[in-house]
Amino acid sequence: MSETARPPLLSLDEALARLAAGAAAARIAETETVSTFDALGRVLAADVVSAIDVPPADNTSMDGYALRAADAQSADVVLPVAQRIAAGHVGQPLEPGTAARIFTGAQIPPGADAVVMQELVDVVDGGIRVREAPKPGQWIRRRGEDVQAGRTVLAAGTRLTPQALGLAATVGAATLTVVRRPRVALFSTGDELIMPGAVAPQDLPPGAIYNSNRYTLRGLLQAAGCEVTDLGIVPDRLDATRTALREAAAGHDLILTSGGVSVGEEDHIRPALQAEGRVELWQVAIKPGKPLAFGAVRRDGGGEALFVGLPGNPVSSFVTFVLAVRAVLNVLQGAEAALPRALPMTAGFDWPKPDKRREFLRVRVGADGALELFANQSSGVLTSVVWADGLVDNPPGQAIRAGDRVRYLPLSTLIAG
Template identity: 45%
Template structure:
């Protein structure tokens, strides 16, 4: 039994002509799983500045505690917090010295005394509290501050508060972001072990498609999909292999798919997976590999193909193929819903690292028509509302070929499978396009 048939047989209620979004996501997760171990064996050490967006190959264990010592959380005066017990009004303490960041202060601080201290400076033994300098007045070598301004232990950072020596600072399978690089740097690491980049080949299909630089002609459109797919893959951190535009010729399609399977871990095509008479892509895919062709209960993006194309070498391996619709917005939506999580899985990300960001809850500013029985993704423009949930408006024309409204939008309103029409003021889920880091 083929891999596709095995997965289909195990999924309850599987129907290739009426799959839910959730059913497709479960299917794809199982399909790509066997391809992950081979990638996990290929790793390299890269400088910290080159590790952004890469997937960590091994756990990073902290060689020491961070911070390595108790220290002051702000500029002020350190003292033994026992002086606050029962104190009322102004508390006077004698200033006996100054502790600077980067060097331990070697003197002693006794009862009734305080030490001027800078942010990050080591807290001397016996001192556990820091009063911020803005609460203080200084008269010669005497410090005064209201005892009610703080409690014992305030403004003190503990050794190991960030990381304890021997603990896992970063996990294998983490996708490294800016904070991860900073954490690695705080451990003195100049390089990190990462998995090799996932190689993804992509191309567009169709005689009606023009490449950039071609003269316009009636009935033809310029190829936008290769550029949106390039952007999506590059942001994900993949190594991209652009195989250009492939005409509706079975021999050319077959040669391109064979080349893609030999050069890449995954393949993305756009167009040619519906049932049109001139759509040879579907037939060639079926002849070359183990394929499934779906009609998904979603909008936009109903037709889609997935499968495994064998490599023409001795490895016996396969490239995972995602055949996306031809309409530009449908390409982007199906990529976000299905391809992106699958590629993160192939990249070696652990389950938490490849989980999609949580959906934002927002109030719909307008009525949205929808029938239950399919998942819809409508382009939306979200804005903050002080003291209330964010508000989302539908952005422009929602046609699956209209890219201008995708540019205008900053998120997709996700109308779930069983959900019906939405009235103004009702809450909806939004998949935001960008995060801050």
């Protein structure tokens, strides 16, 4: 096919929509019940609905004294301390004209309508004198002000963060129903690839490189909570690539590869995928990461495994994973595919010659709060994504001057999904 006959590159938004649609059709239906202790990073398969009010009763948010506000409007009044109430204990009804010593989290005794913090109280013979007249409701946390019984506190499709686990525990959920972990087969293509440890650096043959993508992608998959089957390095042959795809399709939800997705004579992923399944998209108008492939591979006996092929350049592979593969994994588990919300930040650099494609520039937040640009934005410089703490999502053809507002995507949110 001639260069002019090739279809226009897909925009990233259109590509993500296709990825999401394909993943939705293959969404994982199997669920499992796990301890809330062990559910970090998993995706909920069922709503968590509270059976209780939180807090379950009015309680104090301060150490101090519970009383009737009307009894402490004069600085001349001394209120006897009739009882002491610690967290986890229930006091007696408060008699008019008395106070109760109370500690944070303890239930407000019947009859009291305010709490005075201990710093505003003078302890005198026979009781306390309040230096500042309280208002009704002061320092009282009302029953159900956080969660009401019957409320859905965590919806199906939520990826469980540490704070979400705490909320589940708050409403008494000892176990959670989550989606089974995605099963992903991973392999690399390229006769030039050598695994670290197989050959000492000083003995590395001419033209050979160590396979960094295998480590980066496996780590990203593990961070995404996947069960990973590492199928190693596949030789640059069509028959070997087809065999690898057939083997990978068995028992996996997704096949992920790096390398071999360009249009050279030694790039065999596309013809192998066409022979063993189908191709949904091939190239996307982003930099780095244009040669991004998506499709599916037939399984023996029926069904298919999704396929995503990433570029071989290490930065391209990393960027396309956090933009595209993370979206596929999210949708497979019933979560959202959308990219995290970009943050408006100030550029501390100039970018006078933008690409016609949508660019993702490696940056980090400087000491002055402005974004610093890594000097070498080449797709082969893996150092840039180690140095960076985020990406600038730059529209096609958009030049940047220092002081401009740009769209910043923290790597922490891209990797965590």
